[in-house]
Amino acid sequence: MNKKLYRVEENKVFAGVCGGIAEYFNIDVSIVRLAAVVIGLCAFVGVVAYIAAAFIVPTKSSIDNQ
Numbered sequence: 344m345n346k347k348l349y350r351v352e353e354n355k356v357f358a359g360v361c362g363g364i365a366e367y368f369n370i371d372v373s374i375v376r377l378a379a380v381v382i383g384l385c386a387f388v389g390v391v392a393y394i395a396a397a398f399i400v401p402t403k404s405s406i407d408n409q
Contacts, residue, residue: 345368346367347367347368348363348367348400349363349366349367349401349402349403349405349406350362350363350396350397350400350401350402350403351363351366351402351403352403352404354372355395356376357397358393358396358397359402360373360379360393360397360400361375361376361379362375363403365399376407379393383409
């Protein structure tokens with residue numbers, strides 16, 4: 344099975360990065376969102392990483408169209 348990381352367009356809050364990570368690891372999106380908030384509050388690196396992922400990681404629809 345070839346898994347790919349992507350952003351989701353449905354059920355997203357900001358850019359869909361957490362939803363894509365949750366689907367990739369097959370875990371609940373609430374856990375990923377909570378972890379993202381904790382990391383973002385503890386270390387500014389988490390905020391920068393999320394913003395970078397929002398620009399770098401492709402959307403699910405763009406992967407499906409290939």
